[in-house]
Each structure stands twice: as structure tokens, then as C-alpha cells.
């Protein structure tokens with residue numbers, strides 16, 4: 001890292017607590033790319049963020065040679081394509097395999113990450129429970145995906161790929177789930193393959209270098225829950 005836009009002409013606008021930003025950090029780390037990191041204060045958004053992502057005004061944004069790329073999954077795919085000759089490929093070369101990877105990435109976004117967000121923002125306990133139920137069903141489906149075909153250490157096969165990165169962005173939150181909500185999300189007794197996947201993923205050097213500290217995301221998560229609860233009381 002260090003230096004203007006880092007040695008590879010890359011600048012990442014991020015925020016420590018964001019699982020979406022962590023996805024991008026994982027992709028950059030797996031590829032061994034250097035970049036400049038800019039931590040964004042989302043309560044007081046910078047001119048750089050607003051001009052780079054005027055549509056969503058959200059992180060992550062990756063700036064490559066002055067051009068902004070927005071949306072974590074789009075960014076991860078961009079990194080894979082723009083730096084195709086560097087580090088391991090994330091998406092498979094075979095079009096069918098690529099479609100399967102994109103299917104699971106979309107599934108993770110819609111059926112796991114989206115209810116996860118609602119769990120933090122729920123206005124009532126019923127709402128939180130309902131979203132939690134949807135997350136547990138998604139976790140079961142991911143266990144099923146790992147069970148399909150030959151046994152393999154990662155969703156990407158023998159090495160990490162696109163789906164691992166998309167899910168991997170959230171592992172610190174998965175690990176902090178019990179501390180935040182009083183129950184495990186990925187429970188070795190119920191989803192042993194997924195639990196083993198998570199441990200294996202966290203042991204990768206490229207992941208260790210960028211995954212968020214679990215205690216810190218728990219603190220951040222508690223702050224989010226409290227902030228949303230206060231907003232609900234005021235409404």
C-alpha cells in the first residue's frame with residue numbers, strides 16, 4: 001500500500017465495518033495488488049466519495065487510474081478481469097461454471113446479506129426473528145451447495161474463488177453473530193461443511209491480512225442496532 005493510488009494505480013474508498021468493502025479488500029489481497037486505502041466517514045461523506053459514486057453515495061468505490069468503479073460485486077469482477085494475469089483467477093474460465101458462481105453470489109446477496117441487514121435494522125423483535133429465519137434457510141442452502149459434487153475445500157473448488165470472496169466479506173460478522181444476537185449463524189453441528197469452510201477461509205494469509213477484527217465488528221454492530229432502535233423510538 002502507500003503512495004498515491006498505490007503501486008498498482010488503485011485507491012479504495014471504504015469503511016472498516018462494511019462487509020462489502022471487505023469483499024474488495026479480499027479480492028485485492030488474493031491478487032496481491034497494492035492500493036491506497038481511504039477510510040470514509042459515512043456521516044460526513046467526502047467530496048471524493050460523492051463525486052465517485054453519485055448514484056448510491058456508498059462504499060466501496062475502487063478508483064483505478066482515476067476512474068471509479070462502484071458496487072462490491074462489480075468491483076470484484078473488475079479486479080479479476082483488469083488484473084487477469086496477476087494472482088489466481090476468481091471466476092472460472094468455463095462459461096457454465098461462471099454462471100454457477102454468479103448464481104450463488106446473487107443468492108448470497110439476496111437471501112443472506114439482505115435479511116442480515118434487516119436483522120440490524122429491525123423495528124420489532126418479530127421482524128428480527130423473521131429476517132433471522134431467512135438467513136438460517138440461506139445458510140442451509142449454502143451447506144447444500146458445498147455438499148454438491150465432489151468434496152472441495154472452497155466454493156471455488158481447490159482454491160478460493162468469486163463466491164468465497166462474496167461470502168468471505170461477511171465472515172467476521174458471522175463469527176460475531178452469537179455475541180450480537182445470542183445464537184450462532186454458522187453452527188458446526190448444523191452446517192459442518194460451511195463451518196469448516198469458514199475456518200479454512202479465515203486461515204488463508206490473504207484473508208488474515210484484511211478480515212475485520214471480530215470484537216470490533218461486534219462493537220460496530222451493537223452501535224448500529226442501538227442507533228436504529230433510537231431512531232425507531234423517535235419515529
Ligand SMILES: N[C@@H](CCC(=O)N[C@@H](CS)C(=O)NCC(=O)O)C(=O)O
Pocket residue numbers: 015017018019020042057058059060070071072073
Ligand atoms: N450493494 C452495495 C452495498 C454497499 C453499501 O451498502 N455500503 C454501505 C456501507 S456497508 C454504505 O456506504 N452506505 C451508505 C450510507 O450509509 O449512507 C455494494 O455491494 O457495494
